[in-house]
Amino acid sequence: MYEYFVTTAQGLESLVEEELQSFGIEGAKAVRSGVSFSGSLEQGYKVCLWSRFASRVLMRLNEFKVNDVMDLYLGCSYIPWEDTFAVDKTFAIDFSGTNDEIRNTQFGALKVKDAIVDRFRKKLDQRPNVERSDAQVRINVRLFKDKAHVYLDMAGSPLHHRGYKTETGAAPLKENLAAAIVKRSGWQLDQALVDPMCGSGTIIIEAALMATNRAPGLLRTGYAFEHWSGHDAELWQSMLAQASVMNKRNENKCDTRFFASDKSRRLIEIARGNAQRAGVADLITFSVKDATEFGNPLDGQTGMIITNPPYGERMGDMSGAIDLYSKLGNQFKKAFPGWQCSLFSTDTELLSCIGLRASKTYKLFNGPLECVLKNYQISDRGLSSDKPAIYSEDFANRLKKNLQQRNKWAKREGIECYRVYDADLPEYNVAIDVYADNVVIQEYAAPKKIDPAKARRRVLDIVATARYVMQIPENKLFLKVREVQKGKSQYQALTKRQTLLNVVENGAMFEVNLSDYLDTGLFLDHRPMRKRLGEMAKGKHFLNLFCYTASASVHAALGGAASTTSVDMSNTYLDWGKRNFALNKIKGAHQFEQADVLKWLDECKHQYDLIFLDPPTFSNSKRMDGTFDVQRDHVALLTNASKNLTDGGVLVFSNNKRGFKLDETGVKEAGFSIEDVSKASIPEDFKRNDKIHQCWILTKC
Structure with missing residues (x-):
């Protein structure tokens, strides 16, 4: 029996735990950012081949106390590395964690490397070479407080490297996160699935792999454990063959319908290529279309929408984001009544622009970004109003009143640029200026004591309401944040759009x-x-x-x-x-x-x-x-x-x-x-x- 630690993104631990239990692994225990279990070599192989949600599978070699640098060196020196891999194999060290004595991960990795090299020299009078980028053997050392944990990384590269993606769009999702999104959405394997903003296709491809029960690790070109001295090649080849047969059998039986669309023709080409390499291209209908105009492809039947609309760095400005999310919500309600919908975003407040009430919310992480996955049931009554989902009646009424007065006054004065709102209501602390048929909204930065999420929601209310009341196209509205400025800092460039x-x-x-x-x-x-x-x-x-x-x-x-x-x-x-x-x-x-x-x-x-x-x-x-x-x-x-x-x-x-x-x-x-x-x-x-x-x-x- 071996001791394993399966790492995963924060928020996916319970999914990995359930997955390992479905593999017949007993005693799997979820902890922060991973799951630990005791199992056979075959079970370790199975997690590498079949896990959709894991990042790495680490096999523990040793753990020991570390009070100083010498303890780290000696602890690693006692491990029989010459029995673990041959001297002609290249290796690399992934070191994480610090303590009072070891304050730099690079220094810690160097000491582990020295211990391994010195051990080989002592036993074999030879040493293996270090290869940082493409090592055949990868060693993982985790230092926490006064204890070091030494592991072998079974796969070598992260398990989300399935092997089918050679190109991506901006801010791509990792494959294991996309699989988790699909799983958490509540999608059923026989349920029609639509991704109207598919990007490079990761969500729809991972769903198709689930529907065909294709082992996610089948397309990988190699695993680090194939270079271990204790690798059971016969067992591994048998597992690969069984997985391949199972995939072909299920692929022929799969009649689930998948639809992927994006407004970028280039991204659709990338997505189609990725799907072909994943072996699921024949199951997916690709199209080039704006998501705000994408209609029901099933002639009135219902299904599931899962998508990852752009957010954060992927949006040019808040006005554009509000416009996109509001239009998406209207289109979903108009074209997909009765459907289920699951949206993944880093911006909870922005999701409120969709105008749907979430039945379930999950917190997930896309790298360092804290994100949410919200599941919705779209009403079968369709779209009832074009009013934005986030809308303030009080603010709207004051703005309407001001507009009636100021527009007439400005016309009499012969001016095209004037202020129509200046923090009239304390809770809506912005200035709104008209420049001919354009509008500039200046947000006065909220005090630090104000919850940032609440402040952001208020700005979303303002922008959405102002656009609706003033009938402003998205490209005619400009949002800026005004803080206390010194000197000529108010003159410094924010962008280079040259509007x-x-x-x-x-x-x-x-x-x-x-x-x-x-x-x-x-x-x-x-x-x-x-x-x-x-x-x-x-x-x-x-x-x-x-x-x-x-x-x-x-x-x-x-x-x-x-x-x-x-x-x-x-x-x-x-x-x-x-x-x-x-x-x-x-x-x-x-x-x-x-x-x-x-x-x-x-x-x-x-x-x-x-x-x-x-x-x-x-x-x-x-x-x-x-x-x-x-x-x-x-x-x-x-x-x-x-x-x-x-x-x-x-x-x-x-x-x-x-x-x-x-x-x-x-x-x-x-x-x-x-x-x-x-x-x-x-x-x-x-x-x-x-x-x-x-x-x-x-x-x-």
């Missing part, structure tokens, strides 16, 4: 980027001040400091400024400003200066009649000497700017630091009179958030 749009504001046209940055290139709360600057700038020389995309300069130029000068440290935003000037066909004395504003003011010799100064709250750019803090440094900045302002000239000073206090004494000493225009500078669509910025008109005395 560009030209919009109109009070007779001016601007380019906005809806996808790539937290801000779009147009600060909507400054709209009234931009308009006022245009009115103030006629015939004047205008200076725009920290100009960003130069939108204020555009209004000044269109208002008849004699000249404009726009200064910013970023070439990216200066180029954007130049495009804004080109959009408005502005020509004449208009300059763009790439520079640190603080240094530029020190060196500037020109005089300006009107200056707009809207500095960042904080900046520590590598291009600057030191840091800038608007509360600490605003008087010095204004004093410096006043040197470049004509007598009687006007400086409009604005910033968006919460709790900012203007040092009126310091500003007056710098030679300015002060007019607080903060209230008048807040537009109608930002009245709920009247602290979004503060603004003063400073006139040089």
Whole structure:
């Protein structure tokens, strides 16, 4: 009798235990990430050949206490390795675990290797070679606290390497996990099965292998135990022959219908090739179709849907994910009434968009990702409403009310970009901005004390409800998370999708980027001040400091400024400003200066009649000497700017630091009179958030 430890993914232990019992193995005991049992060599072979859910089958050689490195070395030295495998075989060590003395797995593996090599040299005056990637013999050592467990890995490579997959799509499922999904779904072997998002076909192929009772290990090219000295080749060949005969017999009897589809023609080609190598291609009908349009292939009969919709890294953005899952749910209810359905995903909250109530939920792991498998019974009443499965009536009602008011107001004002919702309801803490026929939703990051799952569910509610109420196509909605930013971190790129749009504001046209940055290139709360600057700038020389995309300069130029000068440290935003000037066909004395504003003011010799100064709250750019803090440094900045302002000239000073206090004494000493225009500078669509910025008109005395 031998002692075995069968490893598996977390969450599959009970499946492996049941499976081993079905093999006639008594005393199998599930523990964390595996199952232990005592059995014969034949039973070890059987698990390697027939287990659908196991990862590795480890045969124990020895276990011993390890207090230090020498204990590990000596414990492995006492094992008769020369009786286990021949010296001409290559070997590799898989070492896991650490303790107070052995803190590095590579170091532990090195000491085990040394013990094995030294043992061979002592007994045979020869040594075997180490081959890390494709060793003939694989040794597994697990160190836990003060005890080391030494095993031989019977298969060598993981058992999920069935041998039929040569290509996969993105984020492929391991074969043993796919088999577990099929098993946990409750699918019956004679029940028609559909996977409308099959990818490389792993789920449907594993189900077909079950239906034909094909041993999952039949296609493997080899096992590590075939290189052991104690390998019973005659017994193993007999087991392979029996498994092959059983498969052919059952394959001819199988009349279960399998349907696999994916919108990617390339993935369907891969899936079909995998099915051919697995010997089940003739049982599966493959098609290229979008899952949201896939209909019942059985002419009204019922069956089972099992699929692994994309999630996490596989989705481009939340809006697209919500759209996909909502459409899937609607299609399932419309085309598959009375069917059973099982969905595997890492995102429990996203699954709620399906709009079905789960009858059973299992926690599984796809590598390090914690996932869920949810089983559903689709009602035979079909689809009753196109309203999204996740929908907030309170939020929807407030959004509808705001839209009615703001849309009319924006049309009267001649603007295409405006805010329609700004955290009106505390539990729905987002800002929603309209950009022509597009919508940008900015989520204000939830406090750490809020359960992340609850916060995510709330965002899903918001996005799904907003799309339904505002009738926004998926590709017209953009979701961003806004956290407390420092310096110009709000200007850092999020993506490189380049979703560009030209919009109109009070007779001016601007380019906005809806996808790539937290801000779009147009600060909507400054709209009234931009308009006022245009009115103030006629015939004047205008200076725009920290100009960003130069939108204020555009209004000044269109208002008849004699000249404009726009200064910013970023070439990216200066180029954007130049495009804004080109959009408005502005020509004449208009300059763009790439520079640190603080240094530029020190060196500037020109005089300006009107200056707009809207500095960042904080900046520590590598291009600057030191840091800038608007509360600490605003008087010095204004004093410096006043040197470049004509007598009687006007400086409009604005910033968006919460709790900012203007040092009126310091500003007056710098030679300015002060007019607080903060209230008048807040537009109608930002009245709920009247602290979004503060603004003063400073006139040089």
